[in-house]
Structure formats: C-alpha cells, structure tokens
Amino acid sequence: MGIPEKIKQIEEEIARTQINKATERHLGILKARLAKLRRELEDNQTKGSGGGGDGYAVRKGGDATVVFIGLPSVGKSTLLNKITNAKSKIGAYDFTTLTVIPGVMEYRGAKIQILDLPGIIAGASQGKGLGKRVLSVARSADLILFVLDVFHPEAKTLLLNELKEIGIRVDEKPPNIVIEKTSTGGVSVITQVPLTKIRKDTIRDILSVYGYHNARVMIREDITDEQLIDVLLGNRKYVPSLAVLNKIDMIEFENLRKIRESLDYYVLPISAESNRNIDEFMEQLYQKLEFIRIYMRPKGGETDYKEPLIIRAGSTVGNVCDVLHRGLREQFKYAQVWGKSVRFGGQKVGLQHKLLDEDVLTFVSKQN
Ligand SMILES: Nc1nc2c(ncn2[C@@H]2O[C@H](COP(=O)(O)OP(=O)(O)OP(=O)(O)O)[C@@H](O)[C@H]2O)c(=O)[nH]1
Ligand SMILES: [Mg+2]
Numbered sequence: 001m002g003i004p005e006k007i008k009q010i011e012e013e014i015a016r017t018q019i020n021k022a023t024e025r026h027l028g029i030l031k032a033r034l035a036k037l038r039r040e041l042e043d044n045q046t047k048g049s050g051g052g053g054d055g056y057a058v059r060k061g062g063d064a065t066v067v068f069i070g071l072p073s074v075g076k077s078t079l080l081n082k083i084t085n086a087k088s089k090i091g092a093y094d095f096t097t098l099t100v101i102p103g104v105m106e107y108r109g110a111k112i113q114i115l116d117l118p119g120i121i122a123g124a125s126q127g128k129g130l131g132k133r134v135l136s137v138a139r140s141a142d143l144i145l146f147v148l149d150v151f152h153p154e155a156k157t158l159l160l161n162e163l164k165e166i167g168i169r170v171d172e173k174p175p176n177i178v179i180e181k182t183s184t185g186g187v188s189v190i191t192q193v194p195l196t197k198i199r200k201d202t203i204r205d206i207l208s209v210y211g212y213h214n215a216r217v218m219i220r221e222d223i224t225d226e227q228l229i230d231v232l233l234g235n236r237k238y239v240p241s242l243a244v245l246n247k248i249d250m251i252e253f254e255n256l257r258k259i260r261e262s263l264d265y266y267v268l269p270i271s272a273e274s275n276r277n278i279d280e281f282m283e284q285l286y287q288k289l290e291f292i293r294i295y296m297r298p299k300g301g302e303t304d305y306k307e308p309l310i311i312r313a314g315s316t317v318g319n320v321c322d323v324l325h326r327g328l329r330e331q332f333k334y335a336q337v338w339g340k341s342v343r344f345g346g347q348k349v350g351l352q353h354k355l356l357d358e359d360v361l362t363f364v365s366k367q368n
Contacts, residue, residue: 004042012033016248028225032209035229058100061088062113063310064289067103067138069163072119073157075246077101079147079272080116083282088116095119098137100137109293110310125165135166139237142312143328144170145290146243148267150251153259156243167233170241175227176220181212189217195222206232238270241287243267244281259336292357297338303360311355318351319320320361328329331365 001009017023020096045170070074072094077316080088083104089096091228099115117134124131138144144163146156160170164265202225207215210232244265248256256269268284270277292315293308311319317335321328329351355361 003037003175006318007034007037009043009122010037016145023201024141025202025205027348028198028207029205029224032206032229032232035233036209036296037205038063038232054105058115058137058140060113061102062104062111064142064312065113065115065140066143066145066285066289066308067115068117068139068145068296069120069135069138069159071121071149071152072096074119074147074149074152074155075272076119076147077116079244079270080114082103082272082275082278083112086114088115091114092314095331100134105282105285106280108291110286110289112289112292113284120159120162121197122162125162133167135162135168138163138239139166141183141239144168144239144241146241148245149247149261150241150245150256151247153245153263153267156263156265167235168237168239169230172238174236175223175231176215176240177223177228177231178218179207179212179231180216180218182214182216183212187212187215187217192218192220193222195219196222198228201336202318240288242284245269246272248276290314290361294355295358295360297362299362308358313357315350315355317349317353317361320355321351321363328365333364333366335364336362 010030010033014027014034017027017030019027064346068080070076073096075093077088077090077097080086080101080103081090083105086101086103088101095118097116097118099118102118103114104257105112105114115137117137120134124135128131146159148155163170187207189200189203203217203219204325206225206228207213207217211231245256245259248269249271251259260267260269268277268281270281272278280343290313292313293310293311295303295305295308297303309320309323311323317337318329321332332351334350335353336346337349337353337355338357339356341354341356341359342349
C-alpha cells in the first residue's frame with residue numbers, strides 16, 4: 001500500500017471512530033500516524049519537484065512582512081494598492097490575482113512589506129484553486145491579515161483550517177513542551193500543571209509512533225494530542241493575525257453591527273474602495289507588528305533622533321548588529337544603552353541585552 005492509500009485508510013478510521021474515553025487513546029495514535037504519513041508524502045513531493053515546489057519565491061524585505069489571505073474578490077488587491085505603491089490588478093471576477101504581488105507600506109518610519117496573494121478557496125491546502133503554493137507563502141509572514149468582506153464574514157474559519165492543514169498555527173504559541181531522548185528507562189512524563197485534555201499513556205503512545213521509546217518529556221501547560229504531534233513534527237509555524245471586514249460601504253450600519261455581533265472574533269470594518277477606516281487599519285497593522293524604535297548614538301557623538309532604527313519587539317543588541325551590517329558582531333566589544341531597558345543611563349550591556357522602545361544605543365568596537 002502506498003502512502004496516499006494509508007492516509008486515506010487512517011482518515012476513514014478516524015471518521016468512523018466515536019470520540020469517548022474508551023477510544024481516546026486509539027485516536028491519539030491514529031492522529032500521530034496520520035500526521036507522520038502526511039509529512040512523508042510532503043517530503044516525497046518536494047523531492048520530486050527539485051525541492052523548490054513549495055511556495056512562490058518572494059524575498060523578504062523591509063522591517064516586517066504581512067501576507068494577505070482571503071477568498072477571491074474580497075478586495076485584497078484594492079487594499080494593497082491603497083496602502084502601498086503597488087499596482088496589483090483589480091477585477092470584478094474571481095482569481096484576478098494569479099501570483100504574489102509585493103508592495104511596501106511606509107508608516108511611522110517602518111517599511112512594511114505586504115504580499116498580495118491569489119484568493120484562497122476551500123480545499124486550497126489539498127491543491128484546489130492555486131492552492132498550497134499560495135498558502136505556503138504565509139509560512140514566512142510576520143503577520144497574516146485575513147481580508148474578509150461583508151458577504152462572507154465567516155470565511156475566517158475556513159481560511160484558518162486551510163492554513164492549519166499546511167502546518168501554520170495562527171495566533172497560537174508554540175506548546176511549552178521539552179522532549180529529551182534518553183538511552184534507557186522508557187518514557188517518563190513530568191507535568192507542571194494538571195493535564196485535562198490528554199492522558200499520560202496517550203503521550204507515550206504518540207511518542208512511540210515517532211520512535212521515542214526512551215525519553216524525558218517536560219510538559220508545562222495543559223496540551224492536546226494535536227499540540228504534542230506539532231512539537232514532534234517540528235515544522236510548524238506560529239504566526240499572529242489581524243482581520244479586516246471590507247466593503248462596508250455596501251451595507252447599512254445596522255447590518256454591520258449584526259454581522260460583528262455574530263462573529264466570535266474581532267474584525268476591523270473598512271472600505272478599501274471608498275477609503276473608510278484605512279488610517280485606523282494602518283495603525284492597527286503597525287501596532288500588531290510590535291515595532292520598537294532605537295536611536296543610534298555614535299561613540300562620543302550626537303544621538304540621531306531623526307531616523308530611528310525600526311526593529312521588532314524582543315530584539316537584542318545582537319539583532320541590531322545583524323541588521324546594521326555583517327561583521328559588527330565580530331568587532332563588538334560592548335554597547336552602552338540609555339532608556340527604559342537599563343537601570344541607569346550609559347549602562348554597559350552585551351549582545352544578549354533586550355532593547356525597549358526609544359532606547360539610545362552606542363556600539364563600542366574592539367578597535368577603539
Ligand atoms: N463596494 C466595494 N467594492 C470593493 C471594495 N474593495 C474592492 N471592491 C471591488 O471588489 C472587486 C474585487 O476586488 P479585488 O481587489 O480585485 O479583489 P481580490 O481579493 O484581490 O480578488 P482576487 O485577486 O480575485 O482574489 C473589484 O470589483 C473591486 O472594485 C470596497 O471596499 N467596496
Ligand atoms: Mg487580487
């Protein structure tokens with residue numbers, strides 16, 4: 001039996017099996033096997049096409065990358081053209097955009113790369129429409145923007161599922177699990193919180209599907225079997241998101257209120273065509289990307305407050321080195337920082353030091 005047939009067999013068995021206490025453990029094993037087979041299939045496919053078959057080639061640029069995901073004709077290209085210098089084709093028919101169209105949104109000193117994609121339809125992750133290649137562009141995104149319209153505000157659920165199928169976890173954190181292989185002793189599971197969604201024997205079963213027969217597993221949060229499988233597969237991407245509801249010019253305010261009430265997720269109402277809420281949209285995009293501004297001060301010189309360096313929150317002095325130029329790390333002796341991240345102005349810090357918004361930074365290299 002080939003891999004696709006095995007996958008089909010397990011999928012059918014899962015569909016047939018009722019979920020209850022008695023079948024829980026068996027289902028866990030089935031899910032683990034299914035995920036493993038799917039990855040094998042994927043690996044074979046990418047090998048067959050020379051390894052480059054996964055995704056359109058787009059070089060990341062700017063200070064962050066945002067990817068537009070939405071059904072066809074919801075106004076993705078209209079929105080891209082509104083906020084960037086790009087001229088993506090707009091049409092009153094589905095699949096107007098056929099490839100990745102990049103644009104750059106300049107906002108508050110940040111250059112945000114925006115990628116407009118072809119529309120996504122149900123089954124895209126299995127290759128429908130322009131499918132998998134389109135979705136996989138989102139793997140490299142710093143933020144996914146769900147573009148919904150007033151006619152299909154519920155589409156986010158479908159889009160989330162398609163992304164999930166290709167290994168993208170939206171608005172989730174990587175599960176807090178550490179797995180260490182050991183040479184003997186079987187699988188020991190150490191939990192720091194009570195587990196309510198998975199049993200310890202299921203954990204052992206799933207691990208054994210992935211060839212772990214001796215291991216120490218440290219679990220620091222209440223996880224599901226799917227989350228454990230994600231960790232074992234190791235190729236999941238965790239990407240935050242924002243959602244807009246476009247074409248609000250086409251409905252009455254009362255209707256808009258009802259739509260928003262019916263959704264269990266937040267949407268920012270906009271109209272790309274009639275320019276409504278676009279400023280607020282750009283602001284929310286910027287906020288969601290969590291940038292911080294760093295002012296550089298040359299040693300013994302004046303701070304440059306005019307052109308701050310824009311980096312993502314959580315960045316270290318070492319990250320700034322990498323952004324500025326290669327070789328800076330090798331030359332690095334120490335840095336001095338003034339601002340919120342230090343206890344006193346001019347404090348000496350190392351490469352691991354985490355910077356905060358509006359810090360002033362001076363590099364001292366080995367030569368001086
Ligand atoms: N009324 C109204 N129409 C809009 C709005 N935004 C886009 N449109 C129209 O919706 C249609 C589709 O717009 P596109 O920007 O091409 O949509 P898309 O999501 O890029 O579509 P695909 O590339 O096919 O996936 C066009 O006729 C646009 O003029 C809006 O805010 N209000
Ligand atoms: Mg388009």
